[in-house]
Amino acid sequence: xxxxxxxxxxxxxxxxxxxxxxxxxxxxxxxxxxxxxxxxxxxxxxxxxxxxxxxxxxxxxxxxxxxxxxxxxxxxxxxxxxxxxxxxxxxxxxxxxxxxxxxxxxxxxxxxxxxxxxxxxxxxxxxxxxxxxxxxxxxxxxxxxxxxxxxxxxxxxxxxxxxxxxxxxxxxxxxxxxxxxxxxxxxxxxxxxxxxxxxxxxxxxxxxxxxxxxxxxxxxxxxxxxxxxxxxxxxxxxxxxxxxxxxxxxxxxxxxxxxxxxxxxxxxxxxxxxxxxxxxxxxxxxxxxxxxxxxxxxxxxxxxxxxxxxxxxxxxxxxxxxxxxxxxxxxxxxxxxxxxxxxxxxxxxxxxxxxxxxxxxxxxxxxxxxxxxxxxxxxxxxxxxx
Amino acid sequence: xxxxxxxxxxxxxxxxxxxxxxxxxxxxxxxxxxxxxxxxxxxxxxxxxxxxxxxxxxxxxxxxxxxxxxxxxxxxxxxxxxxxxxxxxxxxxxxxxxxxxxxxxxxxxxxxxxxxxxxxxxxxxxxxxxxxxxxxxxxxxxxxxxxxxxxxxxxxxxxxxxxxxxxxxxxxxxxxxxxxxxxxxxxxxxxxxxxxxxxxxxxxxxxxxxxxxxxxxxxxxxxxxxxxxxxxxxxxxxxxxxxxxxxxxxxxxxxxxxxxxxxxxxxxxxxxxxxxxxxxxxxxxxxxxxxxxxxxxxxxxxxxxxxxxxxxxxxxxxxxxxxxxxxxxxxxxxxxxxxxxxxxxxxxxxxxxxxxxxxxxxxxxxxxxxxxxxxxxxxxxxxxxxxxxxxxxxxxxxxx
Ligand SMILES: Cc1cc2nc3c(=O)[nH]c(=O)nc-3n(C[C@H](O)[C@H](O)[C@H](O)COP(=O)(O)OP(=O)(O)OC[C@H]3O[C@@H](n4cnc5c(N)ncnc54)[C@H](O)[C@@H]3O)c2cc1C
Numbered sequence: 001x002x003x004x005x006x007x008x009x010x011x012x013x014x015x016x017x018x019x020x021x022x023x024x025x026x027x028x029x030x031x032x033x034x035x036x037x038x039x040x041x042x043x044x045x046x047x048x049x050x051x052x053x054x055x056x057x058x059x060x061x062x063x064x065x066x067x068x069x070x071x072x073x074x075x076x077x078x079x080x081x082x083x084x085x086x087x088x089x090x091x092x093x094x095x096x097x098x099x100x101x102x103x104x105x106x107x108x109x110x111x112x113x114x115x116x117x118x119x120x121x122x123x124x125x126x127x128x129x130x131x132x133x134x135x136x137x138x139x140x141x142x143x144x145x146x147x148x149x150x151x152x153x154x155x156x157x158x159x160x161x162x163x164x165x166x167x168x169x170x171x172x173x174x175x176x177x178x179x180x181x182x183x184x185x186x187x188x189x190x191x192x193x194x195x196x197x198x199x200x201x202x203x204x205x206x207x208x209x210x211x212x213x214x215x216x217x218x219x220x221x222x223x224x225x226x227x228x229x230x231x232x233x234x235x236x237x238x239x240x241x242x243x244x245x246x247x248x249x250x251x252x253x254x255x256x257x258x259x260x261x262x263x264x265x266x267x268x269x270x271x272x273x274x275x276x277x278x279x280x281x282x283x284x285x286x287x288x289x290x291x292x293x294x295x296x297x298x299x300x301x302x303x304x305x306x307x308x309x310x311x312x313x314x315x316x317x318x319x320x321x322x323x324x325x326x327x328x329x330x331x332x333x334x335x336x337x338x339x340x341x342x343x344x345x346x347x348x349x350x351x352x353x354x355x356x357x358x359x360x361x362x363x364x365x366x367x368x369x370x371x372x373x374x375x376x377x378x379x380x381x382x383x384x385x386x
Numbered sequence: 387x388x389x390x391x392x393x394x395x396x397x398x399x400x401x402x403x404x405x406x407x408x409x410x411x412x413x414x415x416x417x418x419x420x421x422x423x424x425x426x427x428x429x430x431x432x433x434x435x436x437x438x439x440x441x442x443x444x445x446x447x448x449x450x451x452x453x454x455x456x457x458x459x460x461x462x463x464x465x466x467x468x469x470x471x472x473x474x475x476x477x478x479x480x481x482x483x484x485x486x487x488x489x490x491x492x493x494x495x496x497x498x499x500x501x502x503x504x505x506x507x508x509x510x511x512x513x514x515x516x517x518x519x520x521x522x523x524x525x526x527x528x529x530x531x532x533x534x535x536x537x538x539x540x541x542x543x544x545x546x547x548x549x550x551x552x553x554x555x556x557x558x559x560x561x562x563x564x565x566x567x568x569x570x571x572x573x574x575x576x577x578x579x580x581x582x583x584x585x586x587x588x589x590x591x592x593x594x595x596x597x598x599x600x601x602x603x604x605x606x607x608x609x610x611x612x613x614x615x616x617x618x619x620x621x622x623x624x625x626x627x628x629x630x631x632x633x634x635x636x637x638x639x640x641x642x643x644x645x646x647x648x649x650x651x652x653x654x655x656x657x658x659x660x661x662x663x664x665x666x667x668x669x670x671x672x673x674x675x676x677x678x679x680x681x682x683x684x685x686x687x688x689x690x691x692x693x694x695x696x697x698x699x700x701x702x703x704x705x706x707x708x709x710x711x712x713x714x715x716x717x718x719x720x721x722x723x724x725x726x727x728x729x730x731x732x733x734x735x736x737x738x739x740x741x742x743x744x745x746x747x748x749x750x751x752x753x754x755x756x757x758x759x760x761x762x763x764x765x766x767x768x769x770x771x772x773x774x775x776x777x778x779x780x781x782x783x784x785x786x
Binding site: 207 | 515518548595661668725729731732735748756763764766768776777
């Protein structure tokens with residue numbers, strides 16, 4: 001067993017940490033959030049120059065061909081900056097989907113452009129009734145002439161307003177919840193019948209509900225091969241996203257715990273630093289327990305997100321999301337509480353960490369959803385008769 | 387032991403219920419039950435409605451223009467108002483400064499200030515906390531120096547207060563100020579009433595994590611306050627402040643609010659779908675609601691025991707702290723489940739929402755739930771943080 005990172009991996013981590021510390025200060029982020037778009041091309045280009053956008057792209061497709069451990073390190077290092085650019089959405093999830101499921105032509109067209117920062121692609125998949133279950137797709141794709149007609153409603157699609165093109169999942173056969181029958185279509189942002197309802201989210205990002213009212217797309221917009229269901233590819237891309245968001249959460253939680261410790265050492269009440277009060281010491285210790293458990297699970301998730309055995313992979317990733325979801329809530333809430341009134345202010349980073357952690361807890365399936373998925377998967381392991 | 391309310395108390399409950407049903411405008415109720423932001427006018431309107439009925443100061447004795455209710459009646463009144471979706475009474479005038487003025491103010495002060503409080507002609511805010519003095523309130527530094535000049539006996543106030551809730555609406559602020567810097571912490575503090583229009587006062591907004599403007603910084607720069615605005619004796623302010631903090635228990639646990647919020651939670655969970663079925667039928671989720679309900683049931687019983695002890699003039703012990711801790715924990719837990727119930731639709735950001743009409747993102751009831759959850763984190767911080775409440779309880783228990 002070896003939990004150390006290679007020199008190259010460490011360099012990647014350091015480079016991103018330096019970038020976000022230098023180019024993505026709290027003030028800069030605040031300005032970007034307040035701008036009309038709510039994200040920055042310049043920062044995006046900066047990330048491209050660092051190679052981060054190409055990390056998930058195979059060398060054969062013009063990328064760096066890194067694996068999940070590098071993704072973990074990148075997301076963890078970027079975590080404290082709470083980037084409002086589509087790093088997770090385009091560079092992790094969408095690249096994975098195109099890489100693993102796209103035709104050679106689609107890969108050649110999209111991947112180099114995504115890796116260089118020229119093209120932003122976002123997967124529009126989740127639906128309101130799905131509650132984080134990857135298979136729940138009500139959006140329909142009906143064959144029409146030599147193309148398809150898409151209708152449906154995708155809910156709270158993170159960073160959709162920043163995308164040049166969307167990858168939209170839609171059902172070509174079966175019922176919501178069926179494990180088969182879903183396809184993915186490339187849809188241009190200006191496609192007729194496609195409406196984005198953009199909004200800000202609590203954690204400052206931009207998102208949109210995506211409404212598809214009879215959007216006509218040609219057969220060539222189908223991602224991958226027409227005969228193969230995309231469910232597995234989506235599931236795996238989302239699992240990669242889940243592992244990545246766990247890593248991001250780890251980075252945010254580290255920063256949150258550090259900020260709280262610093263505050264406990266400096267804030268004086270009753271003539272002493274409040275960190276002298278044992279009630280707060282124990283609370284801080286509990287925060288650290290949650291953090292270390294989360295670190296373990298973020299590592300585990302990264303190491304399992306490419307495992308081919310579905311049960312094994314899903315079990316581990318659900319376990320990670322449960323541990324990390326609970327930690328996000330505990331650490332976020334305690335950080336605000338221990339900062340007292342200051343923790344409630346927009347002026348302090350802690351309140352922004354709190355909101356990002358809350359958003360992460362609700363994304364990619366919430367804690368209950370994953371606890372239930374884990375239970376369903378593990379209960380199969382128990383032999384019925386002793 | 388008798389757990390039932392007396393027939394008189396039941397009749398009183400019916401009377402309050404009927405009144406609220408008749409007088410509370412539907413639009414206002416809608417805002418309250420959906421935790422949309424209320425305007426100053428909303429609060430004033432409801433306070434005036436109560437005042438016209440003679441209920442403007444629910445805890446006030448008859449001699450000061452109140453209804454003269456006992457603790458149980460006050461409890462019933464607040465519970466009925468809360469569950470019907472009436473706005474909570476802004477406590478600073480009615481529940482905080484008024485009792486102090488009644489107990490320690492001069493007859494002139496009582497005549498001058500009290501009627502404007504129950505009729506909502508004047509809005510009050512609370513100037514206790516300072517940047518360096520939160521939990522350790524007695525360390526406060528805002529200075530008031532007494533002097534006499536051709537215009538009379540007065541104080542000159544300098545310093546800064548913070549976290550002043552709704553200070554942007556206020557006509558008056560009641561402040562703790564240091565009048566004797568030589569004396570030991572608690573001994574040199576006085577209780578001053580200050581007109582917010584006095585020259586030298588600056589109010590600056592503090593934006594909280596839910597994006598709202600609810601609290602403020604208040605700066606005092608050579609603010610002249612007539613000595614007639616001093617409550618009681620100089621340097622005895624701490625006694626009055628402690629009286630104020632220990633005074634109001636009838637609604638500290640927020641039972642009525644929590645009951646209303648649980649109903650809302652169930653409505654939302656009955657509408658939201660999981661696997662094509664109502665979320666309320668999901669065993670994991672419904673068990674979480676049930677857990678909160680049973681906790682609330684226990685808290686309600688505890689609250690009633692406290693009220694009954696009070697009526698029998700038994701010393702309350704750390705009751706107020708128990709009610710505050712459990713009450714706020716339950717209220718916060720409900721907001722967590724509300725957010726979980728709507729999932730990602732809790733994320734669209736709605737700040738300072740006074741209406742949920744415009745939003746067509748997600749279900750209407752989801753608008754503002756995320757911000758509400760964020761805002762409710764304050765419950766365990768203000769009014770003496772829950773950690774401080776636990777210190778109070780354990781100090782009483784251990785006496786070390
Ligand atoms: C939304 C909001 C509205 C408010 N409205 C008003 C208002 O209208 N008027 C007003 O005067 N004030 C108001 N307050 C201020 C409030 O009373 C203080 O925030 C509170 O007393 C805590 O003080 P602090 O923020 O300075 O935190 P601190 O005292 O710095 O406490 C920081 C942390 O340390 C803990 N702590 C401190 N001392 C101890 C100890 N001895 N043992 C264990 N733990 C300890 C606290 O519990 C907290 O978790 C408001 C606050 C908020 C957040």
